[in-house]
Amino acid sequence: MALTPYDLDNVRAIWKKVRSNTAHFGGEALERTFLSFPSTKTYFPYFDLSPGSAQVLAQGRKLLIQSFLVTLSSKYPEDFSPAVRTSMDKFLTSVSNELTSKYC
Template identity: 30%
Template structure:
């Protein structure tokens, strides 16, 4: 599932709207993921997973930075996220399913904070982009 030029434009436009507070959206997405899918907390036993904690905010910024990197290198997402893919597959051994869960929660957090930003075509583009990011992050598992 490749990204079309329209998809890339939509993704860049959405990121342009949210990048100034993307860390907050990342933290909200993680909090939503933990609430909806409590088993995902198992990978975070070393941090405070309470909503709004400093640890969640810090990890939200990391998630946002990775997404920003992918947006900035939208034509080479695999290259941009190569080290992160290695980390999650080889060291952290995160269940690949979790990337899809987080991707969905990111889209929900964007929609909740920016009503109207994710129109139908933009949502499809963002969903394709987040799916591509998830595929890249799980590519080292094979």
């Protein structure tokens, strides 16, 4: 699943809006994960899991791609078209695959 130049343009355009709030969006996406999949809370037994907690915000960078995409689409509905979502999904999957290949 290669990123086309069109995909890269989409990723760059939405990322310009996202980059100044990555910690906040990451934390919100992690909160969504806890709401959607309550059993995931067991992996964070020592965390303050209340909304907006510093621990959740710090951990927000390590989250599920789908939760992150939902968060972005809720923050930028006018910019997050199906094409942009597909491009971001390709991009984040590529990043995830690359990281997995290095550490697994």
